[in-house]
Amino acid sequence: MNVTFTQKDKNSILEDIKSLKxxxxxxENYSKFKDVKKDLPLSYEDVLEAEKRLTRFQPFIKRAFPETKDGVIESPIMKIDNMKERMEKDFGKEIKGTLLLKRDDLLPIAGSIKARGGIYEVLKHAETLAINNNLLSIDDDYxxxxxxxxxxxxxxxxxxxxxxxxxxxxxGIISAKLGFKVKVHMSQDAKKWKKDLLRSKGVEVVEYTSDYSKAVEEGRKESENDPNSYFVDDENSKNLFLGYAVGGIRLKKQLDNMGIVVDKAHPLFVYLPCGVGGGPGGITYGLKLVYEDNVHCLFAEPTHSPAMLLGLITGLHDKVSVEDFGLDNKTDADGLAVGRPSSFVGKMMERLLMGIYTIDDSRLYKFLKALYExxxxFLEPSALAGFLGPILFANEDNATHICWATGGSLVPEYVRKEYLKRV
Known part of the structure; x- marks a missing residue:
């Protein structure tokens, strides 16, 4: 499992991308946070307002989803020292500093990082409808x-x-629980078990033989023709983004409780699997708000679907797709199988993001099995994309490194066994 990393010029990187390396x-545009934040379309106050809204909804969440106990949608963070030793052995390289795993695979209700942004946006829409129809006040018990x-x-x-x-x-899960009619437009990359789970919750699933972008396009078009329909736009939604950003600002309290210091002498590196960009972009923004220049975020994408990397390195954002570079956008990391990145997120990340690396599907399965052993x-394949980051960047004794586990707890047992046999 050899990994070599030397910074290359833009043309060499593009050639590697086309060769699936x-x-x-x-x-190169990574900047000081103080020089960037004044130009961003969202503020710290916007994120704090999102957290207040989630707090208002805690009584509802606690009642509707007792497994959350206190109605808080949050995940634990933990050291993974055994995995660290295994990675050092497999790669023949010391991983310096502290290695942690952020367990968004354990997020209540939906079992993935999408529980942050997706659930938040639906709750905000429900609140708006109820208040506008004089059924609810923000001072009520939700x-x-x-x-x-x-x-x-x-x-x-x-x-x-x-x-x-x-x-x-x-x-689908939160909307159906509230009583909404729900329609999920799913691309060919979506796993059968996810479609089956949605249908078991009373959700209408519309399947497409094409990729993610087509599913979004058709869903948006259908929603626009129905005045009582609301479309959750993963490519452009500020509400989704704010829901994810809350996760970034909450992390500080968790690290403080673990006695982990983050400052100039003790930097934090965070490795985030990336699809269209909303989840990792929101987390990055939240982390930058609390840690500024002491945190460095990197996105991880499959070699077959490096949409955000192409959008940023070319500066074209959603005007470029992986197909433009001869890539097929086919990966077992289904949540990352995106051919065209979010322009909204990409433009926010232009100066906030330290960088991006790509990872081959075969390596995802090796990490999956190693973490399980x-x-x-157990994590689903896409959630392992962050694990290559510490191998590449963990070179400082005083640094903390977080691999962000994006999903996996809802994967059925028969699928887990199949994944574990891949290596």
């Missing part, structure tokens, strides 16, 4: 939203979304 791009009268009210409205899988799960943790 794992590659690393360090962002547990009333679980009552039949609200389900009857929301049943007059439809929520639609285009998805490769996990966003569809989060939107060493830590008894």
């Amino acid at each position: 794992e590659t690393v791009w360090i962002n 547990s009333v939203l679980a009552e039949d009268k609200f389900k009857e009210f929301f049943s007059n409205y439809t929520i639609q979304v285009g998805s490769t899988g996990n966003l569809g799960l989060s939107i 060493e830590e008894d943790i």
Whole structure:
């Protein structure tokens, strides 16, 4: 499992991308946060307002989803020392500093990072509808939203979304629980078990033989023709982004409780699997708000679907696709199977993101099996993309490195066994 990393020029990186080689791009426009934040379309106050909204909904979430216990949609973070030793052995390289795993695979309700943005956007839409129809006040106990009268009210409205899988799960599960009609437009990359789970929740699943972008396009078009339909736009939604950003600012309290210092002498590196960009972009923004120049975020994409990397390195954002470079956008990392990146997120990341690296599918499965053997943790393939990051960048004794696990707890047992046999 050899990995070599030397910074290459733009043309060499593009050639590696076209050849499906794992590659690393360090962002030449990476800037001081104080020089960037004044130009961003969202503020710290916007993120804090999103967190206040989630707090208002805690009584409802606690009532509707007892497994959350306190109604908070948050995940634990943990050391993975056994995995660290295994990676050092497999790669023949010391991983300096502390290695942590952020367990968004354990997020309540939807079992993936999409529970952050997806659930937040649906809750915000439900709140707006209820307040505008004089059924709710922000001073009310939001547990009333679980009552039949609200389900009857929301049943007059439809929520639609285009998805490769996990966003569809989060939107579908929370929307159906509130009483909305739900339609999830899913690309060919979406796993059968995810479609089956959605249908078991009463969600209408529309399948497409083409990729993610087509599912989004068709879902948006259909929603626009229905005045009572709301489309969750993974490519352009500020509300999704804010839901993810809350996860970034919450991380500080968790690290503080672990006694982990993040400052200039103790930098934090965070490795985030990336599809269209909303989840990792929102997390990055939240982390930058609390840690500024002491945190460095990197996105990880499959070699067959490096959409955000191409968008940023060319500066074309959503005007370029992986197909333009001869790539097929086919990867087992279904949540990352995106051919065209979010322009909204890409433009926000132009100066906030340290860089992007790509990872081959075969390596995802090696990490998947190693993590299961060493830590008894199962993640879905896309959630392992972050694990190559520490091999490439963990070169400082005083640094902390976080691999962001994006999903996996809802994967059926028969699928888990199949994945574990791949290596």
